[in-house]
Amino acid sequence: MVGSELQRRVDALAEDLGRSVAINDPSVRLLCASRHFGDEDAVRVRTMLQRSAGSEAIGHILAQGVTRWTGPGVIPPRPDLDMLARVSMPLRWRGTLLGLLMVIDPDGTLTAADLDAVKAAAEPMAALLYRDFLVADSERAAREETLRRLLSADPAERAVTHDFPDTSTVLIAEVLSGESARIEVALRTSLAAATRGREPSFYVRGRQGVLLGAADAAAIVKQAEDVLGAGARCVAGIGTSADGQAWIARDRAAVAVRAAATLPRFDGIAHWDDLGAYGLLLRVPAPARAHLPEPLLALVAKDPGGRLVETLAAYLDHAGSSLDTAAALHIHRTSLYYRLHRIEEITGLDLADGEHRLTLHLGLKLLPLVRD
Template sequence: MIDNELQRIVDALAESLGRSVAINDPTIHLLCASRHFGDEDAVRVHAVLQRDAGSAVIGYLLAQGVTRWTEPGVIPARPDLRLQARLCAPVRWRGVLLALLMVIDPDRSLTSDQMNRVQDAVAAMAAVLYREFLVADRHRAARETALRKVLSGSEKQRKKALESLKEGQRVRTVPSVTVSVFDVWDEADTETAQIELALRASMETLARPDPAAAAYFVKDCRAVLLQLGDKEPAQDQLRRQATAVAQQVQDAVVGGARCVVGIGDPCAGLDQAWVSYERAAIATRAARMLPGFEGVAQWAELGAYAPLLQIPAKRLTPNLVPAPLRALIAQDSHNRLVQTLAVYLDHAGSSPQAAAALHIHRTSLYYRLRQIEEITGLDLTRGDDRLNLHVGLCVLTLLEGVK
């Protein structure tokens, strides 16, 4: 019923203006569109056919701040995205953003009379959409609350939430679930609502092609995605997907926000998804603190960092660095010996490989290793001593990531 009402308003406005009109939800996904009037661009055609304008266009529109607009404005053309300029009018009810009305206007020739018609249509759309919003928001909130509880540390909460999801058929039962966590870190104090909307837009883009294959919830500056399937997803595919989403979120949030992603291990069904979630949340710390991951970290890649990343932030202090390593740092003004030690340990104590990696003669390497042993008082031929120093170096790397 609502689709018919909305479609009638959109069609009537388009005929009145003699222009192509579309209305999108707040995450820039198409709700309905008028017929073409010969003014359509490639973005509109794609959106009508696919019900989605594409991540690059969505990111560009969100970056214009359209979700914060309180009155109509013009979105500039982007020839590289094949996007013509268009009027964007926010559809709000009591301050709540319900939709975005788009009217293609490449030469900005809409008259004041036509603008009045747009405003009248916006008011009519708001009344129609608000009824649906109240219903949809209740369903969404219930589903997201259940998903959060499914991933909680309480077995009792998880069991109850699983029963709720199954009864409401909100999430299908599958043999494989992989959880990814998307965290946004923003030093410009961007409004949380803007970040949350950018995350929702990205999650919706992932979920729309196959709603049965993905479930998600968003809370403030974190989005959690559950990918549901009959088999485990390819790890390289998960990384590519996460990288693309993180970039889209960063493009949409004005102010230099950084989106990092942690990907958990696949688990056997929803009842074990909390394990994948905990590992994904830990991996987000690695993605933020360790430059080698470039903003996307998978639990399986963390190695020795996995247990260290579970140390609470307030306890991750220089005091955790072993005393012998602190002594080495104090006497190594040029960081040459610390670097040598790191390379030597990273190559499992192989002198030929370490010397090659450092581009030095093996004799020079032996000399440096003797210096390290003298300063630390440790024996690099002993496994426990090497482990002590290697863990200390990992802690140092994490401390650098905190700065």
């Protein structure tokens, strides 16, 4: 929590303007706020109650480029979120962005004198934030470094004292596409929401956020994408370790997040327990198409619609059971036998031969991982 002096300054500015005022951190998480002045909207009420404006509102604010502003600017309303217009002023100290000063201004009636008052209040507020930032950031960095070491594959690094309660589950969220300037904010916002009510247990490196402990992966992905805005894509992988070895859970989560990014069957969220053979295949470098078995490449070339490839995959996944395969494909067994015969003709392989089946099955599993 911020100090009482910063709260006093926020209250004083609000009284001078007769408007609701708040200070958020650069991730648009509430730090302190004045009382309401009858101009509150649903986003402000939610923020006061939950200390978060919600991922869609955060994404809207960041989409205005507010973190790059050098002076006060207007954040337009979002009627669908019941969000009124605001004037925002970045709070910087010696070039470091420490917060966002927000003043509700639904009808654009803040005067030039009002804006001068906002700008005058910004510098001392930034100085107070910087003081708190130095303490909080060093504590956060130390905790994140302890977590990083706990999850390391190096036994020497893992020998750290920690107070993390759940070491059996690790979740990795990875941003595959989205504005680079918003990636860390998006990951920290979604992971902080997932750990609300407990001690934070995550860190962010590049495009990945690593969380220790169980969490709602779908909610994390959605919140990150909301903050990043239209066209963004985030995926998640979950790894577990039955004996509570966190580094093993992290290793498995790293494989799972690659599966989530690569294999459509997982729809963006993959759990280690569901990977099957991909738990091993995703640990090896992605093959080039030319490295796949030639019989399978011949089948793919002769089957542009993918019907025969789909049939072969279903047949092998069902252990060669014609009854189960026909049911899975919703076709008559006569049609299935015809397709299997065509597959054998094109590939030159015998589906009754175990080695031939293994060659084709392995090739099919590797096909989605191919690097072109």
